[in-house]
Amino acid sequence: MAALLWRPVGRYCLHGHLSPRLCIRNWSLPMAMSIVHRGTGVALSAGVSLFGLSALLLPGNFESHLELVKSLSLGPVLIHSAKFALAFPLMYHTWNGIRHLMWDLGKGLKVPQLYQSGVAVLLLSVLSSVGLAAM
Amino acid sequence: MASVWRLSVLCGARGGRALFLRTPVVRPQISAFLQDQPTPGWCGIQHIHLSPSHHSGSKAASLHWTGERVVSVLLLGLLPAAYLNPSSAMDYSLAAVLSLHSHWGLGQVVTDYVQKDALQKAAKAGLLALSAFTFAGLCYFNHHNVDICKAVAMLWNL
Numbered sequence: 001m002a003a004l005l006w007r008p009v010g011r012y013c014l015h016g017h018l019s020p021r022l023c024i025r026n027w028s029l030p031m032a033m034s035i036v037h038r039g040t041g042v043a044l045s046a047g048v049s050l051f052g053l054s055a056l057l058l059p060g061n062f063e064s065h066l067e068l069v070k071s072l073s074l075g076p077v078l079i080h081s082a083k084f085a086l087a088f089p090l091m092y093h094t095w096n097g098i099r100h101l102m103w104d105l106g107k108g109l110k111v112p113q114l115y116q117s118g119v120a121v122l123l124l125s126v127l128s129s130v131g132l133a134a135m
Numbered sequence: 136m137a138s139v140w141r142l143s144v145l146c147g148a149r150g151g152r153a154l155f156l157r158t159p160v161v162r163p164q165i166s167a168f169l170q171d172q173p174t175p176g177w178c179g180i181q182h183i184h185l186s187p188s189h190h191s192g193s194k195a196a197s198l199h200w201t202g203e204r205v206v207s208v209l210l211l212g213l214l215p216a217a218y219l220n221p222s223s224a225m226d227y228s229l230a231a232v233l234s235l236h237s238h239w240g241l242g243q244v245v246t247d248y249v250q251k252d253a254l255q256k257a258a259k260a261g262l263l264a265l266s267a268f269t270f271a272g273l274c275y276f277n278h279h280n281v282d283i284c285k286a287v288a289m290l291w292n293l
Contacts, residue, residue, distance in 0.1 A: 042244060045237035049265055052234075052272025055280060062280045066289060079293060094214070097207060104204055135291060 030114045033121070037096045040089040083133040091132070092125040199239075206236050221284035229283055230273035238266035 025031075058065075074082075099117050102108050108117050210232045217225045241262055249255045277283060 038244065041237075041240050045241055048233055048237055048273075049269040052269035052276070054272070055276040056268065056272040062276070062286055062289070066293065069293060083291065094211070098211070101204065101207060 029118050033096060033118050037093060037100070040093040043089050044093060080133055084129055087132040088125060088129040091128045092121070095121045095124045095128070203236075203239050206232060206239065210236050217284050221282065221288075223277070223282065226277045226282045226284055227274065230270060230277060234266055234270035234273065237269070238262065241266075 055062075099108070099121050102117070108114070213225070213229055213232055217229055242259065245255065245258045245262060249258045273283065276286070280286070281289065
């Protein structure tokens with residue numbers, strides 16, 4: 001089932017005469033979720049490093065920067081979406097991280113379980129991100 | 136670096152469903168270890184060395200792997216704990232564990248994508264500098280500025 005969802009991706013690769021390295025693979029949900037796990041991890045690390053480095057390098061303290069953002073008078077929808085955009089990578093990486101730790105314990109490695117736990121992680125990520133953004 | 140993987144081959148009560156890692160075609164490097172097909176009733180643990188390397192490094196690699204998991208679990212516990220019980224000790228431990236987890240995580244990314252020896256050494260050195268500065272920045276933030284837990288609360292109350 002998952003292969004059917006990914007077939008258009010392969011076709012796109014061929015149309016664009018792109019390198020076949022990405023096209024010849026049969027993309028699957030676990031594979032995509034794995035690369036997203038890595039992507040969110042790198043993004044989160046970049047965010048934390050940016051935060052740490054700006055604390056060292058930028059003048060002014062945290063409150064002044066917050067006041068700056070407040071003075072922009074951004075609409076509530078924008079603020080909500082920004083909170084969701086911040087929370088989602090963290091939640092995805094956290095829930096998928098738990099899934100990884102379960103694998104390290106040797107649990108849930110059968111193929112159907114891979115897909116089930118994958119879908120569960122996606123659902124939990126969306127729900128918890130929405131919940132956090134609403135707080 | 137050698138990685139030692141422990142594969143527990145489960146004896147399914149449902150009659151031996153295939154473990155997803157088991158393939159009928161085995162790559163030459165590990166065929167020496169997987170040649171003996173486990174008999175249907177066999178339950179046990181199979182150790183597989185995946186890459187040939189200096190054996191002195193394998194203990195270090197194994198410890199590194201375990202350390203990574205320990206730090207991950209620690210961070211997992213720290214997140215709700217910091218929310219429920221913010222304190223100065225919590226802020227500093229969060230800074231330390233976050234920096235370490237991200238340092239080791241990015242280290243894996245570098246290992247995977249930067250294969251040339253000299254370039255990998257340079258990348259790892261740059262990563263160490265980045266992580267050190269990040270940790271320093273987080274501690275500085277904790278000390279001179281608001282606490283990390285409070286900062287997140289303030290940001291979220293925007």
